[in-house]
Amino acid sequence: MKPHSLISSFNPANEPDTLASHERAEIDASTRLPVLLFFSSAIFWLLIGSLLGLISAWKMTHPWFLDQMAWLTFGRLRPAHLNAVIYGWASAAGIGVGLWLMARLCRIPLIHSKLLISAAIFWNLGVFVGVLGILAGDSRSIEWLEFPGYATPILFVAYAFIGIWAIIMFRFRKPGHVYVSQWYLFAAFLWFPWLYATANILLIWQPIQGSAQGAVNWWFAHNVLGLWFTPIGLASAYYMIPKVIGRPIHSYYLSILGFWSLALFYSWNGMHHLIGGPFPAWMISASVVASIMMFIPVVTVAINHHMTMRGHFDALKWSPTLRFTVFGAMTYTVVSLQGSSMAIPSLNTLTHFTDYTIGHAHLGLYGFFSMMMFGAMYYIVPRLTGWEWPSATAIRWHFWLVASGIILMVGSLSLGGVLQGLALYDPQVSFRSSLDYATPFRMVRGISGFLLLAGHLVFAGHFAVMLLKIGRRREGPALFAEPSKPEAATV
Amino acid sequence: MTAGFLLLIGGLVFLSGSALFAFYWSVKDGQLDNLGEAAKTIFDDGEPIGAATDKFPSRK
Numbered sequence: 001m002k003p004h005s006l007i008s009s010f011n012p013a014n015e016p017d018t019l020a021s022h023e024r025a026e027i028d029a030s031t032r033l034p035v036l037l038f039f040s041s042a043i044f045w046l047l048i049g050s051l052l053g054l055i056s057a058w059k060m061t062h063p064w065f066l067d068q069m070a071w072l073t074f075g076r077l078r079p080a081h082l083n084a085v086i087y088g089w090a091s092a093a094g095i096g097v098g099l100w101l102m103a104r105l106c107r108i109p110l111i112h113s114k115l116l117i118s119a120a121i122f123w124n125l126g127v128f129v130g131v132l133g134i135l136a137g138d139s140r141s142i143e144w145l146e147f148p149g150y151a152t153p154i155l156f157v158a159y160a161f162i163g164i165w166a167i168i169m170f171r172f173r174k175p176g177h178v179y180v181s182q183w184y185l186f187a188a189f190l191w192f193p194w195l196y197a198t199a200n201i202l203l204i205w206q207p208i209q210g211s212a213q214g215a216v217n218w219w220f221a222h223n224v225l226g227l228w229f230t231p232i233g234l235a236s237a238y239y240m241i242p243k244v245i246g247r248p249i250h251s252y253y254l255s256i257l258g259f260w261s262l263a264l265f266y267s268w269n270g271m272h273h274l275i276g277g278p279f280p281a282w283m284i285s286a287s288v289v290a291s292i293m294m295f296i297p298v299v300t301v302a303i304n305h306h307m308t309m310r311g312h313f314d315a316l317k318w319s320p321t322l323r324f325t326v327f328g329a330m331t332y333t334v335v336s337l338q339g340s341s342m343a344i345p346s347l348n349t350l351t352h353f354t355d356y357t358i359g360h361a362h363l364g365l366y367g368f369f370s371m372m373m374f375g376a377m378y379y380i381v382p383r384l385t386g387w388e389w390p391s392a393t394a395i396r397w398h399f400w401l402v403a404s405g406i407i408l409m410v411g412s413l414s415l416g417g418v419l420q421g422l423a424l425y426d427p428q429v430s431f432r433s434s435l436d437y438a439t440p441f442r443m444v445r446g447i448s449g450f451l452l453l454a455g456h457l458v459f460a461g462h463f464a465v466m467l468l469k470i471g472r473r474r475e476g477p478a479l480f481a482e483p484s485k486p487e488a489a490t491v
Numbered sequence: 492m493t494a495g496f497l498l499l500i501g502g503l504v505f506l507s508g509s510a511l512f513a514f515y516w517s518v519k520d521g522q523l524d525n526l527g528e529a530a531k532t533i534f535d536d537g538e539p540i541g542a543a544t545d546k547f548p549s550r551k
Contacts, residue, residue, distance in 0.1 A: 016536035016537075017536040017537045017539075018537070019536070019537075020535040020536040020537030020538070021537035021538075023537075024535070024537060024538070105533070176532060177522060177528075177529045177532045178517070178522055179529070179532055179533055190506070190509070191506075194502055194506050197498075197502065198499055198502065201495045201498060201499060202495070202499070205495055206493055206494075206495040206496075239533060242530075242533060242534075243533060243534075243538070243544050244543060244544055244545045245543060246534075246538075246539075246540055246541050246542045246543045246544065247540065247541075248530035248531050248533075248534070248540060249530045252526040252527065252529050252530035253526045255530075256523065256526065260514070263510060315543065315545075318545075319543075319545040320545070321545050322545065379545065477545060479545065
């Protein structure tokens with residue numbers, strides 16, 4: 001503590017720590033409406049998306065389940081699930097976290113909130129029209145781009161508002177260093193419209209011909225993960241981990257190296273989905289090489305997060321934000337290295353076209369990104385509502401239900417996928433029998449879906465109670481346990 | 492040459508150009524000069540280094 005000056009003793013409001021706290025509270029308050037709009041709608045779509053996913057998973061083992069109505073058939077439910085979770089849940093949650101982080105890192109109150117509120121309305125309208133369109137049978141049958149043509153422009157308008165806002169905020173930021181999270185966010189906000197517009201022009205507006213469509217499709221689908229979700233997730237981790245434990249990031253140099261190497265290598269990765277397909281060999285080879293080069297950004301992030309956390313792992317016992325965020329950060333390392341390994345052609349021939357790939361996709365979007373978003377929400381929402389999370393028990397249930405759910409899901413799909421792949425290799429086994437290997441594992445996956453949905457219901461209920469400020473105001477934060485010595489955290 | 496193609500190439504040039512410009516700017520502006528200090532910019536007097544912050548803002 002600095003010694004008090006005579007003036008500050010007369011007027012403590014001028015103390016630097018009080019001024020900084022007020023400034024931060026003002027910035028947080030300015031983001032309240034748009035961020036909460038994105039969060040609430042994201043949680044709504046999370047529930048819808050998990051229900052659609054659960055029914056789809058159940059249909060894999062019980063094909064007669066709900067087979068009487070066309071709009072509840074697998075061919076419509078499954079893309080509806082995918083699009084509801086990536087655009088309705090993950091993107092909206094990511095935008096919400098991104099807006100809050102941008103305001104904090106620009107160190108100015110959020111400006112032009114009406115632009116963002118309009119964006120939230122348009123975004124949800126687009127997702128609503130899109131999901132209904134898919135269920136009505138208007139799916140475009142291009143993976144990750146199933147939304148019908150009449151939904152896409154609505155999403156694009158919403159997105160344009162956010163991109164314009166990001167540029168304005170950056171333009172008016174307070175002078176000083178641009179923190180690594182902001183690089184990630186700003187890049188994500190600019191990359192996404194480019195990806196989305198390019199894929200829509202080449203596949204819908206003026207469709208290119210033949211197998212090149214597949215190349216554009218996977219270039220887009222993989223980049224949505226790598227250049228949209230990944231930067232937002234990492235931006236959150238690079239802010240939350242140091243802030244919660246009160247220690248700067250271990251190596252800032254590595255974090256910058258990680259950012260620029262991600263920017264350089266990731267957009268080449270998509271073609272590894274097409275190994276063995278009718279494409280020029282150089283396209284596939286370049287993509288395999290780039291996939292392996294992804295070791296650089298991934299390992300820099302892994303080392304950095306681990307070394308920052310070193311000596312502070314006991315904080316996982318008491319901080320909900322940190323527990324979800326560190327789970328996400330560790331999964332990021334696992335899922336990225338797994339992804340690189342899956343691009344090696346010899347391994348790819350085993351896992352391609354099996355449930356192993358589905359497990360990998362869920363580990364990425366859920367185990368990494370969604371967990372990161374939950375962690376960020378646990379940190380952000382109390383600062384927006386002025387109301388603490390009512391129940392540490394509910395957070396604990398949320399964590400264990402979704403953590404066990406995703407581990408069970410990815411474990412069962414990976415194991416089933418390998419057995420399925422080995423059976424596909426074996427000329428003595430018919431294609432029909434190869435599917436039998438996967439069936440028991442698909443049953444387990446169905447059960448894991450129940451765990452995830454239960455966890456989401458707990459989270460949604462808890463969020464609603466908090467938003468409506470039901471019950472007694474809680475004194476102090478909802479932590480899992482009293483921190484042993486959080487104040488004693490050292491640099 | 493179609494409008495879509497022009498838009499794509501234009502977008503590609505613009506995007507690559509802006510990435511290069513961003514990198515050039517970050518070097519020129521001194522963003523990469525003192526990385527050790529840069530990591531500390533998310534802390535301030537209210538939430539200094541060494542203080543855990545997973546707590547309600549009103550409770551100091």
